[in-house]
Amino acid sequence: MDTATLESLRSALRGPVIGPEQPGYDEARKIYNAMIDKRPAAIVPCADAADVIAAVNFGRDNGLEVAVRGGGHSGPGLCLVDDGMTIDLSRMRGVRVDPEARTAQVAGGSLLGDVDHATHAFGLAAPAGIVSTTGVGGLTLGGGHGHLTRKYGLTVDNLLSADVVLADGSFVTTDENRHPDLFWALRGGGGNFGVVTSFTYRLHPVDTVGLGLTVWPAERTPEVLRWYREFLPQAPEDLNGFFAVLVIPPGPPFPEELHHRKMCGVVWCHTGDPDRTGEVLAPVNDPGPPAFHFTTPMPYPAVQSMFDELIPPGLQWYWRGDFFDRITDDAIDVHAKYAANIPTELSTMHLYPVDGAAHRVGPDDTAWGFRDAVWSGVYGGIDPDPGNAGVIRDWCVGYWEELHPHSMGGAYVNFMMEEGQDRVHATYRNHYDRLSQIKRTYDPDNLFHANQNIKPAP
Ligand SMILES: Cc1cc2nc3c(=O)[nH]c(=O)nc-3n(C[C@H](O)[C@H](O)[C@H](O)COP(=O)(O)OP(=O)(O)OC[C@H]3O[C@@H](n4cnc5c(N)ncnc54)[C@H](O)[C@@H]3O)c2cc1C
Secondary structure, rough: OHHHHHHHHHHHHOOEEOOOOOOHHHOOOOOOEEEOOOOOOOEOOOOOOHHHHHHHHHHHOOOEEEEOOOOOOOOOOOOOOOOOEEEEOOOOOEEEEOOOEEEEEEEOEEEEEHHHHHHOOOOOOOOOOOOOEEEEHHHHOOOOOOOOOHHHHHHHHHHEEEEOOOOOOOOOEEEEOOOOOHHHHHHOOOEEEEHEEEEEEEEOOOOOOEEEEEEEEEHHHHHHHHHHHHHHHHHOOEEEEEEEEEEEEOOOOOOHOOOEEEEEEEEEEEOOOOOHHHHHHHHHOOHHHHHHHHEEEEEOOOOOOOOOOOOOEEOOOOOOEHHHHHHHHHHHHHHHHHOOOOOOOOOOEEEEOOOHHHOOOOOOOOOOOOHHHOOEEEEEEEEEOOOHHHHHHHHHHHHHHEEEEEEEOOOHHHHHOOOEEEEEEHHHHHHHHHHHHHHHHHHOOOOOOOOOOOOOOO
């Protein structure tokens, strides 16, 4: 982009425009996954919805590739685009809680930690993900699962309305009654339909919760998974527990003799009476005594940020995922194999429960395509050293390839790299055609295509 073009964009905005020649450019194009090294021609950190409108109009009228950045946690770096424009919402953070109505209005560039902090003051919480530095934007638009899913549903099941800047530059508020087709599509369809400048969520009474961590040696993965697959789905909905294969980090609460050891385990979040968490989790002894079992009451925002330090921005990430409605014996063999050969200390596999309250929403009520899934699986290759990028990728792809035949065939859209159109279809299943029609209505020229792209219907 030449200087005059950049200047004309600048004059339309309250926020700055950061081009490759500007100081701060390299900082502005950094995202969470350090494996991504994209160089936009312009980064536009918007100050408000008016800036977003100006940026969308400018990008469209000048034929630029356009990407939208919320929290910057996209694995494949879909929030940046080489040589195009990134509409950066990272300055648009803020949360207004209405404690009486039990709702929160959240600016489109906010992070999960912003929401947890603001709502906790009122003893309330919005169901979202498990790492506080994740953006509400990408997480919500993809569906959003975390510690509260079994009790209160996906993030999209708690979305009440959204303010959206559309591809033609118009601004709409959408909910069940206003542009219901758009509202349906936003609840799982990703960033395909416009730039969301504000989300309104339903909140729930969540204050101090019972945190639990239970681990067993990796070689006991088969018996632990056989127990977990039976225990979790029939457990009360106020108990959430995601299964993991992992290497124990060298720090509390884990005893020193477990540090750096390959293990499997479950991270529990109990939203019932925290004094009863120990009792609710007594069955963890059923597959044989764990190497370590720890429970404690904890303020919900502390649970939400407990992984932040372990996985700061700037690591190499490669991930893949799939949905599962059961964990077969054959799948367990694959988990046992990959648990034994985790390539780096931070690499991990998680199975997040997506049953309970998430199953009480009808299969066609939102764009989320897998109401019949019980787990959303992700294999994450993670390491600080760029020299290990190949190793973590190979572990992840190998894990995925061997487990995919035992899956439901599609993945959570937020756990995909750039894996091609077949995988996008597999994510949305029978919802793809409807999404594609809605895309034609709201973005017929596919301006918003830096995402897991839904093509406008012809
Ligand atoms: C450490 C870590 C932990 C995670 N944990 C969870 C978890 O517990 N649960 C879960 O469900 N997911 C989880 N995820 C996945 C997460 O949901 C996705 O990475 C998601 O895309 C992050 O959103 P973001 O806004 O931070 O990302 P970005 O990279 O900014 O955006 C991702 C996509 O969303 C679009 N987008 C973002 N904001 C907006 C907006 N306001 N309007 C329109 N489009 C927008 C972007 O254009 C891009 O296509 C995790 C990811 C990481 C890295």
